[in-house]
Amino acid sequence: MKCFHFTNGERREEEEGVGGGGGGSGGSDVVSRVVSRVSWARSLSVASSSVDTRRSEFDSECNSSRDLSDSLGFYELLSQRRANDLRVFTFAELKSASRGFSRALLIGEGGFGCVYRGVVRVPDDENDGLDSKMDVAIKQLNRHGFQACLFSFLFL
Numbered sequence: 333m334k335c336f337h338f339t340n341g342e343r344r345e346e347e348e349g350v351g352g353g354g355g356g357s358g359g360s361d362v363v364s365r366v367v368s369r370v371s372w373a374r375s376l377s378v379a380s381s382s383v384d385t386r387r388s389e390f391d392s393e394c395n396s397s398r399d400l401s402d403s404l405g406f407y408e409l410l411s412q413r414r415a416n417d418l419r420v421f422t423f424a425e426l427k428s429a430s431r432g433f434s435r436a437l438l439i440g441e442g443g444f445g446c447v448y449r450g451v452v453r454v455p456d457d458e459n460d461g462l463d464s465k466m467d468v469a470i471k472q473l474n475r476h477g478f479q480a481c482l483f484s485f486l487f488l
């Protein structure tokens with residue numbers, strides 16, 4: 333199970349000042365900015381149509397994962413996302429990115445759900461922060477079909 337896909341070797345830099353950079357930060361004293369678009373894509377993104385009601389389900393599924401050995405809960409990750417420059421996608425965004433979880437974009441299936449090819453827009457540091465498109469893998473968790481994870485960039 334790869335609810336969260338973290339990899340080694342991310343390049344980050346710390347910068348002082350009021351947050352206003354990519355990833356939706358704002359008002360923080362210290363922000364961590366991901367300087368590599370690839371690194372950005374490797375960061376965690378999670379979406380749920382109903383965070384509150386699904387939290388316990390999500391926590392129990394993800395905390396059982398060996399990949400998540402530090403046992404961070406869903407809200408803990410969300411609260412840290414600014415410091416890590418993580419981006420949270422809405423369920424609607426991931427649904428749209430995969431064209432409604434189209435069967436035509438299905439690229440695999442695991443025990444926790446199907447994986448779809450998708451395209452998201454990401455801030456591109458090499459293009460003055462303007463958005464560019466990135467191919468990603470999106471998993472729709474199969475408990476009730478109302479959760480989805482964008483858990484890594486696409487390997488094809």
Ligand SMILES: Nc1ncnc2c1ncn2[C@@H]1O[C@H](COP(=O)(O)OP(=O)(O)OP(=O)(O)O)[C@@H](O)[C@H]1O
Pocket residue numbers: 333334439440441442443444445447469471484485486487488
């Ligand atoms: N980043 C990716 N790029 C391309 N294909 C992917 C990617 N991630 C997953 N897939 C495809 O989706 C399939 C299922 O991946 P997944 O990570 O869900 O497998 P799993 O770890 O066995 O699942 P689970 O943990 O739910 O049992 C993979 O075998 C692969 O074909």
